[in-house]
Every structure is written in C-alpha cells, then in structure tokens.
Amino acid sequence: MMNSTQIRFEPRLGIFWLVNNKLLIDSVELSQSEQYYDYRNYPHSHIDIWEQWQRIGKAPPESPYEEYPRGRVTYDTKTKIFMLFADKCLLKRRDLIAKIKEELHLPNKITLESDSHYRCFDCLHNDEE
Numbered sequence: 355m356m357n358s359t360q361i362r363f364e365p366r367l368g369i370f371w372l373v374n375n376k377l378l379i380d381s382v383e384l385s386q387s388e389q390y391y392d393y394r395n396y397p398h399s400h401i402d403i404w405e406q407w408q409r410i411g412k413a414p415p416e417s418p419y420e421e422y423p424r425g426r427v428t429y430d431t432k433t434k435i436f437m438l439f440a441d442k443c444l445l446k447r448r449d450l451i452a453k454i455k456e457e458l459h460l461p462n463k464i465t466l467e468s469d470s471h472y473r474c475f476d477c478l479h480n481d482e483e
C-alpha cells in the first residue's frame with residue numbers, strides 16, 4: 355500500500371486570508387515563484403487575487419480585501435528558510451499556521467513574522483484603542 359506521507363511535494367509560496375474561520379489560499383510552486391534579490395515571492399498581489407475571487411464568488415463581494423486577516427509565505431534563498439508574514443491575530447492560531455504549512459508543503463522549521471501592512475479591521479480597531 356502506498357503511504358501518502360512518503361510522497362514528496364514541492365513547497366509552495368502563496369497568500370492567504372481567514373474568512374469566517376475558513377482558510378483561503380492561493381499559491382504557486384516554489385520553482386514558479388518570482389526571484390527578487392535574495393527572496394522568492396508569490397507573484398500576485400492580495401488585491402488582484404481578492405478581486406478575481408470576488409468575480410467567481412470565492413470571496414465576499416461586499417468586503418474589501420483588507421477586512422479579513424491575511425498574510426503571505428515567502429522564501430529566503432540565502433538562508434533557505436520559508437518565512438510566513440501574517441496578521442498578529444493569525445500568528446496566535448497555531449492550528450492555522452499548521453494548516454498553512456501543510457497545504458503549502460512547508461518544512462517544519464519556518465519563520466513567523468507579523469507585518470504592519472497585514473492588519474484586519476478588528477486588529478486596526480483594537481490597535482487604535
């Protein structure tokens with residue numbers, strides 16, 4: 355019997371949101387990503403993908419892309435480490451981080467970073483108080 359854990363998938367880079375507790379991810383294989391100095395990046399912006407998803411009904415049509423918690427995974431070609439940048443409220447969710455790592459076939463050791471650009475409406479509101 356074939357054991358699926360023995361199949362090696364290529365790691366992927368991508369962007370993601372958490373919408374109503376559902377993880378929405380768009381990704382490309384590492385080899386299809388864009389080289390930018392010492393980094394490899396997912397090649398599309400949050401706003402472009404969100405607008406595409408709104409047209410096909412995958413994202414809420416009335417919500418701007420900044421409303422929900424979001425982030426991205428990028429790769430440092432110098433250190434050979436995957437870095438996950440995300441809203442603070444996502445970084446606290448170990449279950450979600452594990453799911454993102456699983457879906458993108460990332461190695462166990464990755465770097466987690468917050469990013470001041472990635473703040474959902476709830477976090478923006480809380481930071482202002």
Ligand SMILES: [Zn+2]
Pocket residue numbers: 423441442443444473474475476477478
């Ligand atoms: Zn947030």
